Amino acid sequence: MTAVAERVAILGSAEAIEAAARLSADFAAGAADRDRDKVLPHTQIAQLAASGLLAITVPAELGGADLPASVVAEVIRLISWGDPNIGQIPHSHFVFVNQLRLQGTSAQQARILPDLLSGKTIGNAQSERGTKHVRDFTTTLRRDGSGWRLNGTKFYCTGALFADWIPTLAHLGEDGPLRVAWVPRTADGVEITDDWDALGQRTTASGTVTLTDVAVTDDLITDFAATFDRPTTYGAYAQLLHSAIDAGIARAALDDAARFVTTKSRPHPDAEVDRAADDPLVVHAFGEMELAVRGAEALLADAGRAVDHANTQLDEQTAANANLAVAAARAATTKTSVEVASRLFEVAGTRSAVAKDNLDRHWRNARTHTLHDPAAWKIQHLGRWAVDRTLPPRTGQL
Template sequence: MTAPAPAHVIADDAEALAVAARLAAEFRTGAAARDAGRRLPRAELDRLSASGLLAVTVPAEHGGAGVPARTLAEIFRRLAMADGSLAQIPQSHFVYVNVIRRQGTPEQQKFFYAEVLAGRRFGNAQSEAGTKHVQDIRTRLTAAPDGSYVLTGVKHYSTGALFADWIPVLARAEDDNLHVAYVPRDAPGVTVVDDWDGMGQRTTASGTVRLDAVPVPADRVLPHHLTFQGPQLHGAVAQLLHAAIDTGIAGGALEEAAEFVRTKSRPWFESGFDTAAEDPLLIQRFGELDLRLRASRALLAEAARAVDAATADLTDETAAEASLAVAAAKAHSGDTAVEITSALFEVAGTRSALDSLNLHRHWRDARTHTLHDPARWKIQHLGRHVLTRTPPPPHGLL
C-alpha cells in the first residue's frame, strides 16, 4: 500500500462545509465530460482525500472533527449537486468508519482512525449477486490455525473498491455470524474488476471484487453482528447519506434546468413573452419543482437531527425514531430526484435532449441510485408505525 500525500485535518463543522462547497465547485466543472467518456475520477478523489473531508467523522478524541450527521448529510448533498456519481463513491467509506466507531477495539480504532486522518480511503465489498436476497451473504471468513483468517468469495456493486486503500468486506464466519474484514486493496488474492456498466452513476466503478483465499490478520476483523444486538444507527446513517445524494442530484438538476431556460431556451410563441423565463406556465412548473425539493431538504434535515439526537441518547425508541425519519427522507428524496431530473427536459425543451449536452446524466444518475433499495418497504414501515406503533426492523437498510 503506497503512502498518500499528507491530508489536511479539518477542525470543525464550519470548515468541513466550506471545504465541501469549494470541492463541489471544482467537481461540477467537468462532471458532464467525465460521465460522457466514463472517465473515472481518480484525480478528484485524491483531492477529496487530501482535503481532509473523508476524515470529518473521526471522533475528536482521536484527532478528528467528529462532525454530526447533519453536517455529513449536507456535505454529501453539496457534492451530489455537483456530480451524482462522484458523491456516491465515499458513501461506503463513512459507513465503514462508523462500524469502527461502534465495534472496533481501542487498538483498532487508534490504527484505522490514523489511516483515515492520513487520507486513506475505504471502499466496500458488501453485495453479492445470485443469492436469495440482499442479506444472504455467502463470502466466508475461515479461521486459520494461527488465529488469523482466510477470506473467500465474490462481491458485486463494490462502489469505491477500485479507488480504495482498504476494502471492508462483509463476510460470515464459521458460526454464520456477520463480520467485517478490512483488507488492503493490494492484498494477495484480492482482484478488483472495473466491470460496472450501469446506465447511470457511470464513474463510480461499482464493479466486482474477487477474494481468493485472502489472508486477514485477526486484528483486521470486526464483529459486525454485534451491531444489531441492541439499538443501533448503522442503517440510519447509511440511508441518510443515500437520501442526501438523491436530494443533491435533484438540486443540481433543478439549477441546471433553470440556467438552461434563462440562457438557452426560446419562449413558446403563444406565451407573448420575449424570454422563456417569463412564461407563467414555466414559472408555475419551476415553483412546483422547487416546492418538492424544499420538502426533500426539510425531511433530510429532520432525519439528520433525529440521527444526531439518537447518537447522543441511544435507546430502542430514539433509534426507531431516527430510522423512521430517515426512511421518510429517503422515500421522498428518491421520488423528488426522479421527478426533477425528468422534468428538466419538460421545462427546457427539445434542445435539452441533445446527447452532446449530456443533461440526461442527472436522470440516469437519479434513476440508477434510487434502485439501491426499494422505497416501498420504507413506506410500509412508516405505515405500520402510524397504525400499530410497530417499530421498524433493526437491520442495516433502514
C-alpha cells in the same frame, strides 16, 4: 489508492461545509464530460481526501474532528450537487468508519482510523450477485492456522477501486455469524475489476472485488451481526447519506433546468412572451419543482438532526425515531430526484434533449441510485408506524 499526505486538515463543521461547497463547484465543471466519456474521478477523489473531508468522523481521541451525522450528510449533499458519482464513492467510507467505531476494539480503531488523517480511504465489498436477496452472502472466512482465509466475489463495490482499506462482509464458515474483514487494498489475493456498466452513476467504479485465499488476522476482523442486537443508528446513518446523494442530484437537475431555460430555450408562441423563462406555465412548473426539492432537503436536514439526537441519547425510541425520519427523507429524495430530473426536459423543451448537453445524466443518476433500496418499503414502515406505532425493524436498510 489515494496519495498519502503527512496530515490532512482537521475541519470543524462550518469549515467542512465550506470545503464541500468549494469542491462541489469544481467537480460540477467536469461532471457531464466524465459521465459521457466514463472517465473515473481519480483526481477528484484525491482532492476530496486531501481536503480533510474524509477524516471528519475520526474520533476526537484519535485526533479527528468527530463531526455529527447531520454535517456528514450536508457534505455528501453538496458534493453530490456537483457530481453524485463523487458523492457516492465515499458513502461506504463513512459507513464503515461508523461500523468500526461501533464494533471495533480501541486497538482496531487506533490501527485503522489514524490512516484517514493522512488522506487514506475506505471502500467496501458487501453485495453479491446471484444470492436470494441483498442480505444473503456466500463469502466466507475459514480458519487457517492462527489466522483466516477469506474467499468470495463481491459486486457493487463502490469505492473499492480508490480505497486503501476494503472492509468485506463474510460469514465465519459456511453459515456462521457475519463479520467484517478489514482487508488492505494491496493484500495478496485481492482483485478489483472495473466492470460497472450501468445506466447512471457511471463513474463510481462500482464493480467486482474477487477475494482468493486472502490472509486475514484476528485483529482485522470486527463483528457485524451484533450491530443490530441493540438499538442502533447504524442503518439510519447509512441511509441518511444515500438520501443526501439523491437530494444533491435533485438540486443539480433543477439548477441545470433553470440555466437552460434562461439561456437556450425558446418560448412557446401561445405564451406571448419573449423568454421561455417568462412563460407562466414554465414558471409554475419551476415553482412545483422548487417546492419538492426544498421539501426533500428539509426532510434530509430533519433526519440528520434525528440521527444526531439518537447518537447522544440512544435508546429504542430515539433509534426508531431516527430510522423513521431517515425513511421519510429517503422516500422524499427518491421521488423528488427522479421527478425533477425528468421534468427538466418538460420545462426546457426539445433542445434540452440534444446529446451534447448530457442533461439526461441527472435522470440516469437518480434512477440508478434510487434503486439501491426500495422507497416503497420505507413508506410501508412509515405507514405501519402511523397506523399503530409499530417500530421499524433493525435491518440497516430502512
